[in-house]
Amino acid sequence: MRQGPGGGYRPGEPAGPSAVRLVWVYPDLLSTYGDRGNLLVLARRARLRGIPVEIAEINSDQRVPADGDVYLLGGGEDLPQVLAARRLRADGGLAAAAGRGAVIFAVCAGYQIVGAEFGGADGEPLPGLGLLDIRSGRGERRGVGEITADVDPALGVPRLTGFENHQGTTRRGPGVQPLATVLAGVGNGDGTEGARAGRVVGTYLHGPALVRNPGLADLLLGWAAGPLPPIDPRQEELVLDLRRERLAAAAGANA
Amino acid sequence: MSTSSPPSRRPGLPLRARLATTVGGAAGRASRLAGRGDGSVIGGVIGLRLEPDLLSLLARGRSVVLVTGTNGKTTTTRLIAAALGALGQQVASNAFGANMEAGLVAALAKAPDATMAVLEVDEKYMPAMLGATTARVVTLLNLSRDQMDRAAEIWLLARRWRAALASADCRVIANADDPLVAWAAEEARHVTWVAAGQRWHDDSWCCPNCGSHLLRDGEDWHCGECPNRRPQVSWVLAGDEVIDPTGGSRPLDLILPGRANRSNAVIALAAAEVFGVGVAQALSAMRQVRSVAGRYTQVRRRGCDLRLLLAKNPAGWLEALDILAPAPLPVILAVNAQVPDGRDTSWLWDVDYRRLRGRPVFVTGERQLDLAVRLEADEVAFRMVGSVDEAVDCAHGGSMDVIANYTAFQQIRAVLGRTA
Secondary structure, three states: OOOOOOEEOOOOOOOOOOOEEEEEEOOOOOOOOOOHHHHHHHHHHHHOOOOOEEEEEEOOOOOOOOOOOEEEEOOOOHHHHHHHHHHHHHHOHHHHHHHOOOEEEEEOHHHHHOOOEEEOOOOOEEEOOOOOOEEEEEEEEEEEEEEEEEEOHHHOOOOEEEEEEEEEEEEEOOOOEOOEEEEEOOOOOOOEEOEEEOOEEEEOOEOOHHHHOHHHHHHHHHHHHOOOOOOOHHHOHHHHHHHHHHHHHHHHHOO | OOOOOOOOOOOOOOHHHHHHHHHHHHHHHHHHHOOOOOOHHHHHHHHHHHOOOHHHHHHOOOEEEEEEOOOOHHHHHHHHHHHHHOOOOOEEEOOOOOOOHHHHHHHHHHOOOOOEEEEEOOOOOHHHHHHHHOOOEEEEOOOOOOOOOOOOOHHHHHHHHHHHHHOOOOEEEEEOOOHHHHHHHOOOOEEEEEEOOOOOOOOOOEOOOOOOEEEEEOOEEEEOOOOOEOOOOOEEEEOOEEEOOOOOEEEOOOOOOOHHHHHHHHHHHHHHHHOOOOHHHHHHHHOOOOOEOOEOOEEEEOOEEEEEEEOOOHHHHHHHHHHOOOOOOOEEEEOOOOHHHOOOOHHHHHOOOHHHOOOOEEEEOOOHHHHHHHHHHOOOOOEEOOOHHHHHHHHOOOEEEEEEOHHHHHHHHHHHOOOO
16 A cells, blocks of 8 residues: 555554545556546645545555445556456445445546446446446447536536546436436436435546546535535635636537 | 659669659648648558558568657667667658657658658557568557557557567567566567666556556566466666666666656667677667657756656656656656547546645746646645746746646647747
8 A cells, every 4th residue: 555645544443533534446447547636635635624534555465444434436447347347346345435435536437447337347237236226338439628518406516527538328217316417428328427325426537637626525524524614715725716617618619 | 752863772662652752742741841840640641542562562671670668668769769770771750759650751752762661650550561561670668548538458459569569570679667668579479578777667567468467576576376477588778777688788868857757778788789889889779869759858948947748648757757856856747638649638647746846937838737646645836827928937947847638738739939
């Protein structure tokens, strides 16, 4: 395990007082697209509020602890995705964590494999982890570019901005809500983007997703840590400027 | 390209190909005169339209070295060309980094009498260019994530390399310390293995053969499950020295800074040896290289000495941050995300910027806000500026290092004036 931007987290031992335990799952397979930023930003937003954070980076040859609070999966390439799914299924820790009500945030290849089924390297259907009732496969067109989407109002998360880079499409089963409705871009392929059920959330957004969308980061953090005190607005200025610029860029590109 | 070439000692080009190089050459010159770069690519594009086999035809009768990998192509190409120059004959090369087919065509057409050519090739096109040029030597430097919105997946690239090299007759010079490169070269008929080092491990946690974990012990690596392991090497980069196949060691003493360039140099030495250029002679030539297509160039600007460094992807930034002059020297970082840079800036989060704490940092480029948010998360103090000049004016003399990615680098060079 590498030392991340928080205290080391010893799986199985009690967490420090009110510490939030973040688990970065299989970065050796699923961290090709900068999604480590989701981990860094969640940790930062917790620390800015005085919430201690403990971080475990779990490579694919290690056991996934079942006692984490927030689990993050990133995007990766085809073969690593297949390996990750196979190992996570065999390991069982992530499923156990989901069963305990842990928060799971999964991006792109990670998103696909927390579902019931996803497409293998030659398009063959492979079993996912079954944490979300979604099925993913190879689509007709690539979704590459700035994406904007409006989140279900019930979640209170501002407009999403991100960068997508995938050729997958994802179909949701009956009990699964989309994360958002696409304004510009491809997303799942049916006009919606991402999916969620309980505390499991998946999305195709890079950017990274939680960097560009602090509201989404706070939603996840709040699920894990309870009601969040506000962050000093000066610490949010740059991100707000970035969001403004990115939303304008996407609108301009799609004008 | 020349309109009236002197009598060539190489096999003559068929008429159509000669026409293609003439027209292409004129277009290239016109492009240069119009101030649009060095004109090589447009000339090559036009030439290929007229004669699609132009690259094969131009390569016929020459010994070609192809240089490919994610990082270090332009520098290694320059080092090999310098070493081969010691043989006293003209060496064709695409020295400014035009590394797709049109750029290779232009480089060859520009030097019709050169019997040797050292050509950098974009890693996606190596198999095709190997086929077209029937290269004598192919050098494989490294493979890591780069421009993920345009690039084929790294594992896929390695697979294509492997297939192309298994059926080719060339000598392969391969970095044994990069497991993806080693796997790609494994079935080639003639391989020279070089321990050139690898600092960026994040794209090679897993065995390319079976997907299990690679176990590492220093530079040595082997798969935990299958027989895949680091090959036996004949050249070694050991700190600042090179150990050659006879076991003799010499200090590299390059002017080009940093570990990555020492790595490039050792690979270049192995390539030069194929042509009979000995280590001492090759090193002597390589030590003359001070800058490569603008990289490492020192420029004086408004009373400040600027050194320009190019870094395009996380592995490249890891190396660039390593060779910065020590704090408190100010640093200017410039990031764009145009198509050639990769339009997604998420890769910024795979770079550890914490080592920039405690020195003045200026942030510029089209995607300065993305970089600013990244630095803020790593608790690096910085100032956003609209231009390199604005940063320079803040510093009141002295010197600064500039790290920029691809198009930002070109823009800065254009403003500062292309000097090298």
